[in-house]
Amino acid sequence: MTTFGEINEPSSRTAWEDWDEVLYTENCTDLRLEKEVEVPKQIDTFIILEGKYLYDCVRAHHELDLVNASPEVGLRIFKTKKLNNYVCMIRDYNLIQSSEIVELLKKYINMSIDVIGILTKPLVDYQVSERITNDYVIRCLSASKPTRDLDKTFPHLEQPNIISGICAGVLCWREVTDKPAVVIVCYMEHPEEQIILELNNLLEKFKVISQVEKAHRDNLLNSNLYI
Template identity: 35%
Template sequence: MSTFGEISEPSSRATWEDWDDLAGDGQLPELQWETPLELPEKVDNFVLIESRDDSILSEEKKNILEINCIKKANLRLYKTQTGANKYICIIKDCDMMLSSDVVKLLKDIITRSKVIVTIVVKSICEYQTEQPTLQSCIIRKVTTTNKLNLMKIDYPKLEQPNIISGVSAGVFNLREHLGLSATSLVFYMESSTEYQIEDMQKLLQKIDISQARQIKQSSILNSNLYM
């Protein structure tokens, strides 16, 4: 019998998935808030930032107050000191296998928030495109079907095959499932430890986390190291 046009996989490959290697011994830590999480009935803004380090907000931390944490997920929850119910969550290099559990613990703030923005900071070498670029920072966005209450953030749409993963993907999918609005951004950057990106600061200013200041950018693309 002809099998033209069909793809046949060995039985061993058919029962194996990409994330199987990440499971390890299958023993994931049990996650919980350091203290019981207390939230107002309505939250104005909630911003979640996933990055390999938290230095991207080193200058802004004087404007926010830490109120809780999930230590085993490297997650810290802050509240802005502006009087409004605005929260920011910073997740530093969290194990991908813990994403679902983190989203469950964030469910109350996810469902109560009027405006949600998630930000994933990745290395620029992870950005997949057919068009070569010399930019030191590329920003792409994805929005939910419900665009009511979406923050006015004007960036190009994230192109395939690039994806949003981790806790940000879980937050976005939950909002979509509930028919609520959300914006997810991916910041492809050279380095988040050497300098603050102007577009990131402008976004944080909108939610009263960052204050306007002069930004000095230094990029290896602007140097003559390899000339």
């Protein structure tokens, strides 16, 4: 039993769980970007693509120029060829390192007029009272200041749903610094075989991919590996 402002330690060793002594920093390394690259004094939109689904959506296109990377966490930063937008792609990472990764990106975050985060989560994680009949659900969280020109607005993410990780950290930082930001969350049922047009249209708008009509996903379910 604890009260606000008070910490009560267990009186017996048996009250500790097995994982209480695990040092989570054992497998973590000091993160840094590969190159010392000057960050532009102004970026129109900084886009964060978090997750394997988004990584696979973008990798087949050639609209991005690699600027920097952090191989320890599989993070890469690109500039779009046609607009003054920057894109951060990260496929998988240790959630405990979220704060460190946000620190790596802070210069880009601070120099951007707008920040848009996009992440995907399993549909089973979406908590809602009514029955879900679609294969995916798209929701958003935004800072107090709205972003400029999103063509499509998505419903606000309902409680008790929450987000964590890099996008959540970036959104919090933009809110603290009184700057616009939005995070778009896509809950999906079959990420290995789905093409979400709303997300692809958004990526095309900011010139992350070329044309939605050419979107193609290489996946195991569509292959003849087991035939």
